[in-house]
Amino acid sequence: xxxxxxxxxxxxxxxxxxxxxxxxxxxxxxxxxxxxxxxxxxxxxxxxxxxxxxxxxxxxxxxxxxxxxxxxxxxxxxxxxxxxxxxxxxxxxxxxxxxxxxxxxxxxxxxxxxxxxxxxxxxxxxxxxxxxxxxxxxxxxxxxxxxxxxxxxxxxxxxxxxxxxxxxxxxxxxxxxxxxxxxxxxxxxxxxxxxxxxxxxxxxxxxxxxxxxxxxxxxxxxxxxxxxxxxxxxxxxxxxxxxxxxxxxxxxxxxxxxxxxxxxxxxxxxxxxxxxxxxxxxxxxxxxxxxxxxxxxxxxxxxxxxxxxxxxxxxxxxxxxxx
Numbered sequence: 508x509x510x511x512x513x514x515x516x517x518x519x520x521x522x523x524x525x526x527x528x529x530x531x532x533x534x535x536x537x538x539x540x541x542x543x544x545x546x547x548x549x550x551x552x553x554x555x556x557x558x559x560x561x562x563x564x565x566x567x568x569x570x571x572x573x574x575x576x577x578x579x580x581x582x583x584x585x586x587x588x589x590x591x592x593x594x595x596x597x598x599x600x601x602x603x604x605x606x607x608x609x610x611x612x613x614x615x616x617x618x619x620x621x622x623x624x625x626x627x628x629x630x631x632x633x634x635x636x637x638x639x640x641x642x643x644x645x646x647x648x649x650x651x652x653x654x655x656x657x658x659x660x661x662x663x664x665x666x667x668x669x670x671x672x673x674x675x676x677x678x679x680x681x682x683x684x685x686x687x688x689x690x691x692x693x694x695x696x697x698x699x700x701x702x703x704x705x706x707x708x709x710x711x712x713x714x715x716x717x718x719x720x721x722x723x724x725x726x727x728x729x730x731x732x733x734x735x736x737x738x739x740x741x742x743x744x745x746x747x748x749x750x751x752x753x754x755x756x757x758x759x760x761x762x763x764x765x766x767x768x769x770x771x772x773x774x775x776x777x778x779x780x781x782x783x784x785x786x787x788x789x790x791x792x793x794x795x796x797x798x799x800x801x802x803x804x805x806x807x808x809x810x811x812x813x814x815x816x817x818x819x820x821x822x823x824x825x826x827x828x829x830x
Contacts, residue, residue, distance in 0.1 A: 531546050531547065531548055531703075531704065532546070532547040532548075532552055532553045533545065533546050533547075533553055534552075534553035534554045534556070534557045535557075536557045536560075536561070538557070538560050538561050538564050539560065539564055539673075539674060539677075539693055539694055540694070541693070541694025541695070542694060543557070543560060543691075543692060543693050543694055544691075544692045545557060545689065545690070545691050545692075546689055546690045547686065547688070547689040548687075548688035548689050548701065548702075548703055548704050549687040549688035549689070549701060550685045550686040550687045550688065550689055550700075551684075551685035551686075553689075555685070556681050556685075556686075556691060559680070559681055559684070560677055560681065560693065563592070563673075563676075563677045563680065564677075566590055566592060566593055567593070567596065567669055567673045567676075567677075569616060569666070569667060569668055569669070575587070575589040575590055575593040575658075576593070576667050576669060579658050579659070579660060579667055580616060580660070580666045580667055582659065582660070583663045584659060584660060584661060584662065584663040585659060586652075586654070586657040586658065586659040587657065587658055587659065588656055588657055589656055589657075589658050590656070591656060592676075592680070593658070594653055594655070594656055594658065595676075596669065596672065596673065596676045597613065597651065597653055597658065597667075597669075598653065599672065599676070599778055599782075600613040600648075600669070600672060600782075601648065603671070603672070603782045603783075603785075603786050604648045606786065606798065607786050607789055607790065608758075609647075609648070609757060609758060610756050610757050610758050610789045610790075611671060611757060611782070611785060611786050611789060612646055612647070612648055612757035613648070613651065613667050613668065613669055613671075613672075614645070614646050614647055614648060614650055614651055614660070614665050614666070614667060614668075614757075615646055615668050615755060615757045616665070616666025616667050616668035617642040617643075617645040617646060617664060617665060617666045618639060618642040618643060618646060618755060618757070618760045619668045619670070619755055620642075620666065620668075621634040621638055621639060621642055621760075622634060622751075622753070622755065624742035624743060624744065624751075624752070624753045625742070626744065627744075628744045628745055628746075631744035631746065631751075632746075633746055633751060634760075639760035639761065640760070642760060643759075643760050644664070645662050645664035645665045645666070646665070646757055646760075647662075647665070649661075650662045650665045651665075651667070671781065671782055671785040671786075672778060672781055672782045672785075673781075674693045674694070674696040674735075674777075674781055675696060675733065675735065675776075675777040675778040675779070675780055675781025675782060676777070676778050676781075677693065678691055678693055678696055678698040678733060678777035678781075679698075679733075679776065679777040679778055681698075682698055682700055682731060682777070686700045686701075687700065687701050688700060688701030688702060688703070688704075689701070690709055695735070695736060695741070696733065696735045696777065696780075696781055697711055697733065697734045697735070698731075698732070698733040698734075698777050699711075699728055699729065699730070699731070699732055699733075700730070700731050701729065701730070702729045708727040708728060708729045709727065709728050709729060710725055710726070710727050711725065711726050711727075711728060711734045712724070712725050713725070713726070713734075713736060713769075713771050713808065713810075713825075714736070714738070714740075714769075715814070715828070716738055716739070716740045716768035716769055716810060716812075716814070717740045717768075721828070722828060723810065723814065723816075723827065723828055724771075724808065724816065724825045724826065724827055724828075725825065725826050726773070726823045726824070726825045726826075727823075727824075728773070728823065730775075731775050732773060732774070732775060733772075733773070733774055733775070733776070733777035733779075733780040733781070734771060734772070734773050734780065735771065735772050735777070735780040735781045735784045736769050736770065736771040736772075736784060737754060737769065737770050737784035737785045737787075737788045738768055738769030738770075738788075738810075739752035739754060739762070739763075739767070739768055739769070739788075740752070740768065740769070741753065750762075754785060754788055754789065756789060763788060763789050765788075765791040765792075766791060766792060766811045766812060767788055767791060767792060767809060767810070767811055767812070768810050768811060768812050768814075769788070769809075769810045770783075770784050770785075770787045770788045770795065770807060770808070770809050770810075771784065771807065771808040771810075772784045772787070772799075772805055772806070772807050773805070773806045773807075773808075773822065773823060774804055774805045774806070775804055776804060776805075779802075779804065779805055780805070783798075783799070783802070783805055783807070786798070787799065787807055787809070792809045792811065792817055795807065795809065796809070796817065796819060799819045800819055800820060805819075806818070806819045806820075806821045806822040806823065807819045807822065808822055808825070
C-alpha cells in the first residue's frame with residue numbers, strides 16, 4: 508500500500524567518540540506537503556530553519572492562499588507584484604524548461620491539478636484524456652511573463668507548479684544562513700554542511716524502489732552537498748495493472764514512461780540537484796547521462812526498473828546493500 512514516505516532517507520552514523528561532543532539540536536515539522544527535519548551541530552537553532560522553511564512555503568506554494576504563486580495563478584492574467592526570491596526562482600526554471608525541450612515546465616499546474624496522488628488506490632482515478640488535452644492547451648513557458656518584480660500569466664487558464672525545483676531553492680537559502688555543520692531533510696531532499704560532531708561524515712541512503720525504506724545504495728558526504736532523488740515510487744497509484752506516478756511529462760500530461768525507477772543527483776547546488784533529478788528522470792538514462800556528463804558540479808545515479816545501477820563518471824564512491 509502506498510504511503511507518503513520519504514524516498515530518499517538518511518542512515519545516521521553512531522558517534523564513537525567518548526569525549527564531551529556538542530549535542531545536536533534537532534527539530535521537525537510538517538511542511539512542503541511532507542515531513543521535514545533539521546539536525547544542527549554548529550549554527551543557529553534548528554527551530555529557526557523550520558520557521559524559515561515555512562516562510563518560503565508561504566511564498567512558493569500553489570495552494571496556500573496569499574502566497575506569490577497562489578496570487579499569480581488566481582490573477583486571471585493580471586500582473587502580480589512578487590518577492591525577489593519568487594522572480595529569481597521563476598527565472599531558474601527557464602533553464603530546465605529549455606534543456607528538457609519543454610518536458611519540464613513550471614506552467615504545468617493546470618495538468619498536475621488533475622492528478623491526485625494523495626488518494627488511496629481505491630479512490631484514486633485517472634483523469635480523462637479530454638480533460639488532460641484541454642489542460643495542456645494552457646501549458647507553455649511563453650505564457651509566463653516576468654517584468655522585474657511583476658509576474659503575470661498571459662493565459663488566465665495557465666497555472667504555476669514549482670514542485671520540481673522549490674525545495675532545492677529553499678535548501679540553498681537555508682544553508683547560506685547560519686549552518687556551519689548540520690543536515691536538512693526537506694522530505695527526501697537532503698542537504699548537508701560541514702561534518703557531524705567528531706568530524707564524522709554524513710551517510711545518505713538511496714532507497715531501493717518500492718521497498719518501504721530499504722537502502723539499495725549508501726554514500727558518505729560532507730561539506731556543502733545536496734543529494735536529491737526523484738522516483739516513481741514515492742507518490743503513485745495503480746489502476747488496471749498500470750502504475751501512475753507523480754512525475755508528469757509536460758508534453759503529454761501523463762506520468763513519464765521509460766526504463767527508470769529513480770534518479771539521484773549529488774551537487775553542491777541544491778537547486779541544481781532538485782531540478783536535475785526530475786529532468787534526468789524525464790529524459791531517461793541515456794539522454795540524462797549525457798546531460799550530467801556535460802553539467803559541471805553535478806553527478807548522477809540512475810536506477811532502472813530491474814534495479815540496475817548506472818552512475819556518472821564522477822559520482823561519489825558508494826556501497827550497495829550487503830557490502
